[in-house]
Amino acid sequence: MSVLRSLTSRLVLTTVVLVLAVSMLLGAATTLAMRSYLRDQLDHQVEQALRLPPAGGPGAEVGMVRAIVPDGGSPRGDIVQPGARAEVSGAALEELVDVPADGTAHSVSVSGLGDYRVIAVEAGGGTVVVGLPEDDVSATLNRLMSLELLFALLATVAGGVVALVVVRRQLRPLREVAATAHAVAERPLATGAVDLTERVPDHLTDEHTEVGQVGAALNTLLAHVETSLEARHRSEQQVRQFVADASHELRTPLATIAGYTELARRRPGDPAVVRTALDKVEEESGRMTSLVEDLLLLARLDAGRPLEREPVDLTRLAVEAVSDARVVDPGRHWRVDIPDELVDAPAVVTGDGLRLHQVIANLLTNARKHTPPGTTVTVAVRRDGFAVHDDGPGFPPDLVDHAFERFARGDAARTRGAEVGVGLGLALVDAIVTAHGGRVTLSSAPGDTTVTVAGLTRFA
Numbered sequence: 001m002s003v004l005r006s007l008t009s010r011l012v013l014t015t016v017v018l019v020l021a022v023s024m025l026l027g028a029a030t031t032l033a034m035r036s037y038l039r040d041q042l043d044h045q046v047e048q049a050l051r052l053p054p055a056g057g058p059g060a061e062v063g064m065v066r067a068i069v070p071d072g073g074s075p076r077g078d079i080v081q082p083g084a085r086a087e088v089s090g091a092a093l094e095e096l097v098d099v100p101a102d103g104t105a106h107s108v109s110v111s112g113l114g115d116y117r118v119i120a121v122e123a124g125g126g127t128v129v130v131g132l133p134e135d136d137v138s139a140t141l142n143r144l145m146s147l148e149l150l151f152a153l154l155a156t157v158a159g160g161v162v163a164l165v166v167v168r169r170q171l172r173p174l175r176e177v178a179a180t181a182h183a184v185a186e187r188p189l190a191t192g193a194v195d196l197t198e199r200v201p202d203h204l205t206d207e208h209t210e211v212g213q214v215g216a217a218l219n220t221l222l223a224h225v226e227t228s229l230e231a232r233h234r235s236e237q238q239v240r241q242f243v244a245d246a247s248h249e250l251r252t253p254l255a256t257i258a259g260y261t262e263l264a265r266r267r268p269g270d271p272a273v274v275r276t277a278l279d280k281v282e283e284e285s286g287r288m289t290s291l292v293e294d295l296l297l298l299a300r301l302d303a304g305r306p307l308e309r310e311p312v313d314l315t316r317l318a319v320e321a322v323s324d325a326r327v328v329d330p331g332r333h334w335r336v337d338i339p340d341e342l343v344d345a346p347a348v349v350t351g352d353g354l355r356l357h358q359v360i361a362n363l364l365t366n367a368r369k370h371t372p373p374g375t376t377v378t379v380a381v382r383r384d385g386f387a388v389h390d391d392g393p394g395f396p397p398d399l400v401d402h403a404f405e406r407f408a409r410g411d412a413a414r415t416r417g418a419e420v421g422v423g424l425g426l427a428l429v430d431a432i433v434t435a436h437g438g439r440v441t442l443s444s445a446p447g448d449t450t451v452t453v454a455g456l457t458r459f460a
Contacts, residue, residue, distance in 0.1 A: 019159035027148035
């Protein structure tokens with residue numbers, strides 16, 4: 001049965017069965033037509049034999065039987081044999097006499113003589129019965145059926161051979177498509193960068209044909225798989241980089257804590273040294289705590305943890321954040337731009353107020369860290385978001401496209417300074433805004449840097 005699993009085998013078998021069935025039907029129809037024709041001819045001959053004289057004559061065929069049943073007399077019958085006539089009696093004569101005298105031909109099996117076509121008619125005060133043997137008709141039909149069977153077998157074999165050649169040729173494009181699929185299946189796709197260049201040739205992607213539809217669908221699938229593998233590889237690289245960056249950021253405060261702890265252990269009698277060590281341990285612990293909390297928040301956002309969904313007044317958030325920034329850094333000019341249309345109808349969106357406040361605070365902190373004193377920072381409130389603009393030096397050109405990536409910082413050497421963070425501020429901004437269904441964009445040039453948050457869901 002495994003041989004019949006292939007499409008080629010099934011198509012060839014179907015063709016062979018159809019050819020054989022058609023041949024048999026044609027043979028049966030031909031046999032029936034020929035049988036009807038020969039019987040009509042034989043019936044005509046029997047009708048002619050009725051016109052022969054009782055003694056027969058030159059027209060009497062060998063094997064013809066005749067029976068006469070006179071009214072009130074005993075029936076008698078004879079049969080024409082080569083060179084003579086013989087009497088018919090007994091059961092054979094009774095079977096002939098029993099034929100209805102209706103002038104219609106009947107098939108009668110005469111004992112000792114065989115199958116006959118017989119006609120009985122009333123004539124001259126009695127009944128005349130004449131019959132001719134069906135041997136020639138049967139022999140002709142048997143010969144015809146033998147030839148039909150032979151031709152049916154030949155046609156079936158020829159049909160199978162032709163079907164095999166045609167089906168193989170027609171399915172050759174499908175085998176080429178399968179070869180492409182096998183080539184892709186043999187490639188290692190589990191890890192690393194994958195250059196998936198295999199495609200079904202263009203001449204096999206015509207969607208007006210069934211094979212073309214399969215080829216086009218496979219090419220679409222391969223393109224999708226290639227894109228997915230590239231995304232998976234990028235994700236793997238980002239995870240590796242993320243782990244490396246997080247390890248680097250945690251290693252520095254841990255090394256600082258270990259160093260000052262060792263210093264305090266060696267000089268326990270010096271209060272100034274112990275106090276300095278405890279201050280540094282507290283400072284680095286706070287820095288690690290902040291980093292871990294940021295990482296935890298990013299992980300929760302990546303996992304799709306739902307945020308609070310409540311009305312949030314963006315105008316109030318902007319005013320509060322700018323007021324806090326003025327207290328922390330009075331050396332810069334902090335402004336809030338509220339359009340007239342929002343004075344009487346505040347911009348209210350649906351979201352998590354604490355996280356949206358964190359977005360504005362992170363953007364203002366980023367502006368404070370990366371602009372010189374005297375810079376003007378403006379928070380412009382919009383109906384579905386806000387924009388933070390500053391007239392500082394701007395982002396490095398090579399950082400603009402990656403500013404929202406995790407641990408992305410302008411200081412390539414990762415030197416920790418008083419105003420250098422760990423590179424998670426803008427990443428958190430992007431993650432929180434995305435979780436709210438919005439989008440964040442950056443445009444930067446010397447003296448003109450704007451981070452825009454838009455698309456937040458307005459509160460109905």
